[in-house]
Amino acid sequence: MVEETKTNQSYKSLKIIQTAPHSRVFNLCLNRPSRHNALSLDFFTEFPQALSSLDLNPDVSVIILSGAGRHFCSGIDLQVLNSSSAEFPSSDRGRVGEKLRRDIKFFQDAVTAIERCRKPVIAAVQGACVGGGIDIITACDIRYCSADALFSVKEVDLAITADLGTLQRLPGIVGFGKAMELALTGRRFSGLEAKEMGLISKVFESKEAMEEGVKAVAEGIAGKSPLAVTGTKAVLLRSRDMSVDQGLDYVATWNSGVLLSDDLKEAISAQTHKRKPLFAKL
Structure with missing residues (x-):
């Protein structure tokens, strides 16, 4: 990962790195290694x-989400929880509850x-992925880890009902039970148990091997039609909450808008001439 973007000076908790010159794969890195990337x-x-x-940048096709240092994410910073609990001097439980709900949202x-x-x-x-880290990865499209990875849905030990997405997304990934x-x-x-239950797609021997392997996967996706890739993600996410008939109707509507594209012509031409396709940016 070689080229750091000029926008990083505006981020206190993150950094963005282009994985290689002219690559359409960018790394979005949680960047608080001294706090094990706790979420501030x-x-x-x-x-x-x-x-x-990154979404609006036409030079970006795929985003790799990682953590700086030894650990991916140690969860929400306890200082955030302390400040949230100390922020409500009012004795009006209704207003306190309404403000807390807005913060959670x-x-x-x-x-x-x-x-x-x-x-x-x-x-x-790599390393620890607990609490808020699980919330984050369950919202991601693909998940990989190194052999040293350890996971935990930790909120119950902090007297919290997990509220940032794990309880909603994890059952669809690993099953309700x-x-x-x-x-x-x-x-x-x-990580091996996470792979067995379907949370992780592959476990790599080391962080270095994971970085190389994930980059190869990302570059492969980045070389595909951006219309097809973004459409596949959108349709899968929408279909998650639909019946099969509703999902089929949704993808029919989606493809009626984007199927007849220059990407389709390029893909057919590349197949015919046995060459690598070259798609326009999105």
């Missing part, structure tokens, strides 16, 4: 802004920004 208040403002900037929106992003987001996890067990116990589980 800055993160919840900056993360959706960074994703939006704000935090949720930062994580959901991963799904709003048209470009695929691939999680590359397994998600219930992980969320109620808060136990740690390894």
Whole structure:
């Protein structure tokens, strides 16, 4: 990962790196290694802004989400929880509750920004991925980890009901029963167990091997039609909450708008002439 973008000076909790010159794969890195990338208040403002900037950048086709240092993410910064609990001097429980609900929705929106992003987001996890880290990776499109990765749905041990997306997204990934067990116990589980349950697609021997492997996957996706890639992500996410008939109707509507494209012509031509296709930016 060689070229750091000029916009990083505006981020306190993140950095954006182009993985190679002229590559359409960019790395969005959680960048608080001294705090094991705990999620600060800055993160919840900056993360959706960074994703939006990458989404709107025509030079970006795929985003790799990683963590600086030894760990991917140690969860929400406890200082955020302390400041939230100390922020409400009012004795009016109704107003206190209404403000707290708005804060939670704000935090949720930062994580959901991963799904709003048209470009695929691939999680590359090393070390600890707990609490808010699970919220983040369950919103990602593909997840990989290194052999040292450890996971935990930790909120129950902090007297919190996980509220940033894990309880909504994890059951659809690993199954309802397994998600219930992980969320109620808060136990740690390894990358190999995460792969067995379907949370992780592949476990790499080391962080370095993971970075190379994930980059290869990302470059492969980046070489495909951006219309097809963004459409596939959008249709899969929408179909998750639909019946089969509703999902089929949705994809028919989607393809009626974008199927007849220059990308289709280029893909057919490349197949015919046995060459690599070259698609325009999106």
